[in-house]
Amino acid sequence: VEYMLVSFDHENKRVQLVLSGEEVLETLQEKGERTNPNHPTLWRPEYGSYMIEGTPGQPYGGTMSEFNTVEDNMRQRRKEATSLLKENQALCTITSFPRLGCPGFTLPEFKPNPVEGGASRSLFFPDEAINKHPRFSTLTRNIRHRRGEKVVINAPIFKDKNTPSPFIEKFPEDDEAAKASKPDHIYMDAMGFGMGNCCLQVTFQACSISEARYLYDQLATICPIVMALSAASPFYRGYVSDVDCRWGVISASVDDRTREERGLEPLKNNNYRISKSRYDSIDSYLSECGEKYNDIDLTIDKEIYEQLLQEGIDHLLAQHVAHLFIRDPLTLFEEKIHLDDANESDHFENIQSTNWQTMRFKPPPPNSDIGWRVEFRPMEVQLTDFENSAYVVFVVLLTRVILSYKLDFLIPLSKVRENMKVAQKRDAVLQGMFYFRKDICKGGNAVVDGCGKAQQSAELAAEEHEEYALMSIDTIINGKEGVFPGLIPILNCYLENMEVDVDTRCSILNYLKLIKKRASGELMTVAKWMREFIANHPDYKQDSVITDQINYSLILKCNQIANELCECPELLGPAFRRVRYSGSKTDSSN
Structure with missing residues (x-):
């Protein structure tokens, strides 16, 4: 879970990002x-100097009762970090800070440095907001150097009643910005606008390399669905945007491709045309059953591909690794240049960790008892520990069901890519239609036995038509008779067949209820709730502008909800349980 540190100025109705992440982390x-190797939380640095990341100190076990410990672990993390904050400061799990990049958005305040010498040379984002660890400023500088210009992010503006049309910002002091910014878009020019957002990620250990490859493929098709379900970032640089998710913004924020690689100039100094940023959806399936659905042209380093084949690596894994290696390393520490590659994997990880995709396939580190892992990366972080736990439990349960019932969600990878584009749009969870496989039970009959006629109807439909169809998220998650059984009903069937204690079963059902109601529209996504909050704010002028006062009201409310100091039935339902602890140091009476 990634967190932001914020400070409330209740007198002036203002909230800022606190640049104390490094000290808090230390x-x-x-x-x-450092004191206790078995401490329940591992704390790690993140890109922004106003951010920290917390992960469980040890992996969760494989029993069903472990599902009942996730939320408590998250609560403990929030409490632990909050205890170190000053008065009127809070730890927030918000995906994007609405006024990131606006004048004075940090505490202490710094002005951006757009001239030569700065890491990002941003018009909006000061280098002081970047974590002081050299990795982060070096990444920022090298992406810009490699690209040959600043990164360009254009997020579509939400056209409200009084939003200028066309919406055009003027940057007379900066030719680069004047050329790069597009009408009716919010222009951003730095890595911090993407990597300075927060997310929620889950890593699973598989029992073998083949299981890891199978899970990687199956979950890749789920990524856009869960991203739309977890949508939580509708605001950028003080404006209301027309997207609900951060994915496109973060993808553009680290796009280091040169003009040649982007196809804007003939290849002369570069080796490849590269179709997308190094932060995007996956580019190839890894399992044998996924091979026939690999319908995207894959750019690979042929030399590396041949070397891997000669060493006995199969075609699918060889092309996956050879595709990662079309990217240059972005940072390299001098002391890490000369390594024994038989015993250290830093050279591989240097490339692997800067290919940021919806799924990550993670080989075991050398000389370690850690196994083959896959990481699920598309989720937006939610306001409360309850919501974050619900999304984690939903995805982990789904992996159990995929493996137990040998489910098959595979569709052509080009359709998954299309789904990723749809998933980011405003209110995609209710308005979007997504390509999804109709018959997911080809590997076995367990689900058919448990879920009755709906699954059988889906199988009959699949014989008559193509393997996949356009479906709403409500249909995919909750099912629709004669069309698709629904993921939640399948999870419920699985739970009925498992030995689960009463407490754990209640927790899991509560989490699944949240996912179910978000998918049906009975409960809002965080993005939709935030939009409605802004739209109904007395200071909002229906011009797509989020002022300091509006931002203050929103983040204060988010913090109260996170610490269970107020109800929010539109987001969490009417029966959400009340205070177990107050994890905030802010004056809630404001």
């Missing part, structure tokens, strides 16, 4: 893992 690590 204290958390000193009191935590």
Whole structure:
């Protein structure tokens, strides 16, 4: 879970991002893992100097009762970090800070440095907001150097009643910005606008390499669905945008492709045309059953591909690795240049960790008992520990069901890519239609036995038509008779066949209820709730502008909801349980 540190100025009705992440992190690590190797949380740095990341100190076990510990672990993390904050400061799980890049958005305040010498040379994002660890500023500088210009992010503006049409910002002091910014779009020019957002990620360990490859493929098709379900970032640089998710923004924020690689000039100094940023959806399936659905042209380093084949690596894995290696390393520490590659994997990880895709396939580190892992990366972070736990439990349960029932969600990868584009749009969870496989039970009959006629109807339909169809998220998650059984009913069937204690079963059913109601529209996504909050704010002028006062009201409300100091039935339902602890140091009476 990634967190932002914020400070409330209740007198002036203002909220800023606190640039104290490094100090907070140092204290958390000193009191935590350095003192006790079995500490329940590992704290890690993140891109923004107003951010920290918390992960469980040890992996969760394989029993069903572990599902009942996820939320408590998250609550403990929030409490632990909050205890170190000053008065009127809070730890927030918001995906994007609405006024990121607006004048004075940090505490202390710094002005951006757009001239030569700065890491990002941004018009809006000061280098002081970047974590001081050299990795982060070096990444920022090298992406810009490699690209040959600043990164360009254009997020479509939401056209409200009083939004200028066309919406055009003028940047007279900056020719690069004047050329790069598009009408009716919010222009951003730095890595911080993407990597300075927060997300929620889950890593699973598989029992073998083949299981890891199978899970990687199956979950890749689920990524856009869960991203739309977890949508939580509708605001950028003080404006209301027309997208609900951060994915396109973060993808553009680290796009280091040169003009040649982007196809804007003939290849002369570069080796490849590269179709997308190094932060995007996956480019090839890894399992044998996925091979026939690999319908995207894959750019690979042929030399590396041949070397891998000669060493006994199969075609699918060889092309996956050879595709990662069309990218240059973005950072390299001098002391890490000369390594024994038989015993250290830093050279591989250097490339692997800067290919940011919806799924990540993670080979075991050398000389370690860690197994083959896959990481699920598209989710937006939610306001509360309850919501974040619900999304985690939903995805983990889905992996159990995929493996137990040998489910098959595979569709052509080009359709998954299309789904990713749809998933980011405003209110995609209710308005979007997504390509999804109709018959997911080809590997076995367990689900048919448990879920009755709906699944059988889907199988009959699949014989008559193509393997996949356009479906709403409500149909995919909750099912529709004669069309698709629904993922939640399948999870419920699985739970009925498992030995689960009463407490754990209640927790899981509560989490699944949240997912179910978000999919049906009975409960809002965080993005939709935020939009409605802004639209109904007395200071909002229906001009797509989020002022300091509006931002203050929103983040204060988010913080109260996160710490269970107020109800929010539109987001969480009417029966959401009340205070177990107050994890905030802000004056809630404001």
